[in-house]
Amino acid sequence: MTGRDFEHRKNWVRERLHLLGECFAVAIHAYAVMSNHLHIVLQFNATVSAAWSDEETASHWIRLFPPREDSDSARALKRQALLADPGRLALVRTRLGSLSWFMRCLAEPIARRANREDHCTGRFWEGRFRCQLLCDERAVLAAMAYVDLNPIRAGVVDTLDATAHTSASERIDLVRHGLPPAELLRPVAGTLPASLSISTADYLQILDWTGRALAPGKRGRIAEGAPAILAVIDRDARRWAMRVSSYRGGWARAAGGAQDLIDLAARIGQRWLQGIRLAWRLS
Known part of the structure; x- marks a missing residue:
């Protein structure tokens, strides 16, 4: 143990996520930055970045990759060079709608910054990211509930309003600073208009209940009554709790309805996918 505190690096990740959200064709629905791992719930739409104008595309890309001499004149020169190269612009549009490029643009700058701080070189992240289709x-x-509840499930905090470096903490802060709780649940960052069909208040209620339901052995977390909105989302509250907890290992390449998983298996040439039996149980 070095005795050093690396908590500030969680802010690096959170700030980087918001920057990427402004540049990619993405909606960031949830995230949780933990001490040794990161969870993100993302929605991509490559057709959106493909429709961006040349100027929009150049602006997003230069925001991501500013010139070394970060001045107005240097940015103007880089923009001019990019706008004069249609082939490069087409490639950039593709990358701005790509999950792999999003993760690359998240991981590499954080790794370089951490290595500079540690006066070292070499690998910072353990390996390539793993993804799951929703x-x-x-x-x-x-998935959002599973991600937002990571700090509670890990025992880092006891209550939802004590969480930090999560999308839940951002939403709670927004409500405290005037966001109408009845407003539809929007992404915490991103360029896609991808609101979900429940309100922010309903989602926070669901989170609070689910956090207590998934920790039944601890005082103060016994779930008494589920919020009414759960009856709209799932058949019953216990199924919902099982659905969320199954992200620990029950779901694999995808999560959703049984027929969705069967159709996905057929599309990728497999006879079966882990999670289909679970999906039938939850149907």
Whole structure:
């Protein structure tokens, strides 16, 4: 143990996520920055970045990759060079709608910054990211709850309003500073207009209940009554709790309805996918 505190690096990740959200064709629905890992719930739409004008595309790209001499004149020269190269612009549009490029633009700057701080070189992240397809809005909401509740499940904090470096903490702060709780649940960052069908207040209620339901052995977290909105999202509260907790290992390449997983298996040439049996149980 070095005795050093690396908590400030969580802010690096959060700030970088917001920057990427302004540049990519993405909606960031949820995130949780933990001590040794990161969870993000993302929605991409490559057709959006493909439709951006040359000027929009150049602006997003230069925001991501500013010139070394970050001055107005240097940015203007880089913009001019990019606008004069249609082939390069086409490639940039593709990258701005790509999950792989999003993760690359997240991981590499954080790694370089951490290595400079540590006066070292070499690998910072353990390995390549793993991703999971979310087939419907219910799967998205369950994944968001799983992600936002990471600090509570890990025992870092006891209550939802004590969390930090999560999308839940951002939403709570927004409500405290005047966001109408009845407003539809929007991404915490991103260029896509991708609101979900429940309100911010309903989502925070669901989070509070789910956090207590998934920690039944700890005082003060016994779930008494589920919020009414859960009856709209799932058949019953216990199914919902199982759906969320299954992100620990029950779901694999995808999460959603049984038929969605069966169709996905057929598209990728497999006879079966882990999670289909679970999906039938939850149907």
